[in-house]
Amino acid sequence: MNNKFDVVVVGGGPGGYVAAIRAAQLGLKTALVEKQHLGGICLNWGCIPTKALLKGAEVAHTLAHAADFGFELSQIQFDIQKLVKHSRDVSARLRDGIGFLLKKNKVTVFEGFARLTDVGKLSVSGEQGETALSASHIILATGARPRSLPGISPDGKRVWSYFEAMVPESLPKSLLVIGSGAIGVEFASLYRSLGSEVTLVEVQEQVMPVEDAEVSALAERRFRQQGMDVRTATKVTELNRHDDSVTCTLESNQGESETIAVERVILAAGIQGNIEDIGLESLGVATEGSFIRTDDWCQTNVVGLYAIGDVAGPPCLAHKASHEAIICVEKLAGVSGVHPLDKNRVPGCTYCTPQVASVGMTEADAKAAGRAVKVGRFNLQGNGKALAIVDSEGFVKTLFDADTGELLGAHMIGPEVTEQIQGFGIAQTLEATEAELIHTVFAHPTLSEAMHESVLDAMNRAIHQ
Template sequence: MADTYDLVILGSGPGGYVAAIRASQLGLKVAIVERERLGGICLNWGCIPTKALLRTSEIYHYMQNAESYGLKADNVGFDLAKVVDRSRKVAGQLNAGVKGLMKKNKVTVVEGVGTVTAKGKLSVKQGDKTVELDAKNIIVATGARARDLPFAKADGKTIWTYRHAMVPTEMPTKLLVIGSGAIGVEFASFYNDMGADVTIVEMLPRILPVEDEEVSAFMDKALTKQGIKLLTGTGLEGLAPSGNGVTAKIKHKDGKVVEETFSHAIVAIGIVPNTENIGLEALGVETDRGHIKTDGYGRTNVDGIWAIGDVTGAPWLAHKASHEGIIAVEKIAGGSPHQMNKANIPGCTYSRPQVASVGMTEAKAKEAGYELKVGKFPFIGNGKAIALGEAEGFVKTVFDAKTGELLGAHMVGAEVTELIQGYVVARQLETTEAELMETVFAHPTLSEMMHESVLGAYGRSIHY
């Protein structure tokens, strides 16, 4: 006889496990199905362990430049196995934390491969055994996986996806990164700081193509200055293992195809949603290029079937998945949550320097027909940034000239992934330039640049 629940969630990533906790808080009987490790890709193979690696490379960079702070650090080096081990321990600690949260919130964890067999019914295969579950509602939170090149599948030896790049057994000497989105730029930054010779190939005209054009241009100069070779407007026509490395056929802007050999390549060209073989086709759940179509509450076209996170489409971010999960669960429980507003979802890239943004770019705002007020303030004008030795970067704000609405904010520089939340809150509260101008910012802080950028949009910047 099948176990019966108010809600069963398929997938335990940052969307699934957060939805499970909120559902339990609302009094629902909840089960969560996971085929691998609680916490999903983000916690085990994505957001968290990559940040542990990037923290290591950041400290290594500072150690190599200790003299600029009046310090001495001789014979600086690293143990790659210990670097990887630290990252895995961080992921392991958080995985254990999610297990504890499931127990604390009385969420039943069902390990195995889940399939939706009918409306309100799931079958979970556990080796030779199968467990049947009944549910009033089902949330699909199965996430996504790395997209392979059609002509060169990752082998884990010289051709890597992000999963391979997080647990290297050897340090690349000459690394090719294919794709310059957040994942590609983060790995390029990490391996470059650790001593690899790095090249990024990007088919589009600029790196970090979803960011504001000024941010992309700044990052182009910053990464080039660090020694990373950037090939934009450039295609990849072939990639194959060759000897102890990999040979790439790179088509440059002029149409010329050049062969070049690298020790390793990281493929970072996007993701594929995990929607196959989980029973959605038989139920008639609508998809768009593999992504499940939902409304602002996470509902699909099939009653009782909901979907959240990467499996529903862009932006493919953990915090988007978590928020979608809470909205869906509150709707299931009979509440009246707000619909998802993707315009208020911040994006962060944890490279060196960092990049963060929310809302419209200047170009998108112009395309939408807004008359704009744009402010920009450089890190070099901020005392805290100078004291930190991090005087490169800027903060940019885009306002509707008629209403004072903050349309977008874009940052590049030290710790901007922490600063961006101030503007996210401002947008959520529908704050105008007037409130932001009258807000007191602590001194000395990096956040003062946020204030100065707002003031600058209206010709009132004090320190620039």
């Protein structure tokens, strides 16, 4: 086999496999190296299977409110193993689909662990031994993994990372979730909806620290209403592991200490890039923390070497990785009209209950940047569709530049907001101002009408509030 390629991609996640397919579509001889599972963490252990599990949480939430729709339910039984199997089956099906797409596009796939050996050269360690590859362009898409805290690391039994949290053998009666970012609150929501007693601990002053303060405040209130014990401005200072429980010492920012006992702990305190043992040091590749430093075109400081996705730094989101993949490949292939990624326009979605979605600046960000801001809000209690489905706790918040009308940011909390945020994303891409959004016709009755009302409210023209 001729192991010289135009492009070699290291990592088969949502950045890597997309980069490989696009490179092949552009006529470049392309190879992809993956050490374990096509689809990466997102498809196998993150985005996709968690949503399959969270569908179970949504069903549980619906059953709990069945009486609102005239149903009387009794003897409801739940089998967590069936829910876990559903999530794994979904991942397997999509993983097979990625394999088909790579084959269809004539991408050569190598199974094994890749290391850079020189500029434009790789060595792949697999079951068949060592394989040497060379390429004019090498794209690193090695992803990231859960980050441990000093003295607090997963053991796979009592203290879980998201790997173990996705395949529990049984439903824990109680658990502590450390970290209230997207991963933390999704697991907290999942297990609370299924019946576990959940304590959510966040070291920052608000849950979901990257979100707009008003959204975070409502999310925390809803979590508490669901029976979740939420501790903000609090850190876990010590864990003592026992046969089938964990004793956790919590300390508030005011120095107050408390000890609680739970069956399991989920560590969701962020992620770190997979940069170890892949040959970066030998080539002098610039890094920043646990991430590879890149320019606007995903290029590293080494000629012909690129990095995309989580390993290239935040926002660590699958859709950001896929978008970077297209930019990187099209730029190196000489495609005209390629634009750098504006990371401020990457939407974020969290699939807890209630759902949270956002794009662009928060109000605090905009004011810190010195922007004069017009703020619009619309409460879902004034939305007919939300009332009809008995899910009207939430709102839409929009931010516009007071001078130019530019849409600076949008923040949503409530039912299906993760499906609606793309409307604001499209508006930003098209550089729509409040004028175009005001004159856009929104269908009725829909949840998305609240988006329109929020825009109207920013201009003091709201109709339904």
